Amino acid sequence: MRAIKDEIVNLTESPLYEYRQRNNYFPVIGQGDHYAEIMFIGEAPGKNEAETGRPFCGASGRVLDQLLASIGLPREAVYVTNIVKDRPPNNRDPLKTEIDLYAPFLERQIDIIQPKALATLGRFSMEFILRRFGAYRPGARISQLHGTVIPVRLAYGMATVAPLYHPAAALYNASQRGTLEDDFQVLRQFIGSKQAAIITKEA
Template structure:
């Protein structure tokens, strides 16, 4: 197992046990999974969304369902497959009623995203949504 894989598993374990998150009890009550990220741990391209939707929270897979089909088509249009990129969200747990993530949630979960970026070391970061775009623009 690569060092990157081990570091990403550490992030997963920390998010799984993030009881101080206001979204933790919502996740537990609904039988949801946190959506940490998926893809190539050595990817040149990282896609960053805002927060998981219901389909994602039910499966733990980022951008599945309708949004995933659109993203897969986008990835294919540049000659790649989903397995070649890394896909994640700034917030790892689903906000209730599919609302936008709030400032507190972004502040709580964003250090995990920063660690993912540092581990994966992508050459390109593509943001999917205004919250991820605003965060990345401030970061870089």
């Protein structure tokens, strides 16, 4: 992980590098347990994340923490990251060139952590991960796939993609909070002995 961080920090060829430097932002590599059973993957950092270098640290992050608590998991028991590691201007969607540049770093993170479940946060992340690992269903929408589990074959073996709405959805639409809480229940099956030990320690 240290090598990945160093490479991203010095990724001068990134079209987002100058924007990062000009605004005194940090790249957001990821945070959490490097042996996590569950890996959460968002789209790209927002302003709060770029200012701190930590993923999901603003209002969406508070919702994520609450959702994790609803299944008995502290943030420390999972790993949280994004596809793109630098903030795009004005929180726009990442461009294909940016995704192509940053995606290999995410794949290396997945190979290092070897999670049982890739929990995608939002439509963009869901579509990217399903396409990347050959499980994309043409025409499928997050409104159809949220709360389901989709098996995928990764370099280290079989894993599961669990599409979830982005935590920000609960901030803009109160009715989505219940949906997110229900959908998070599918992640219980991936809580392993190491995560259970962390939960016991926290208690």
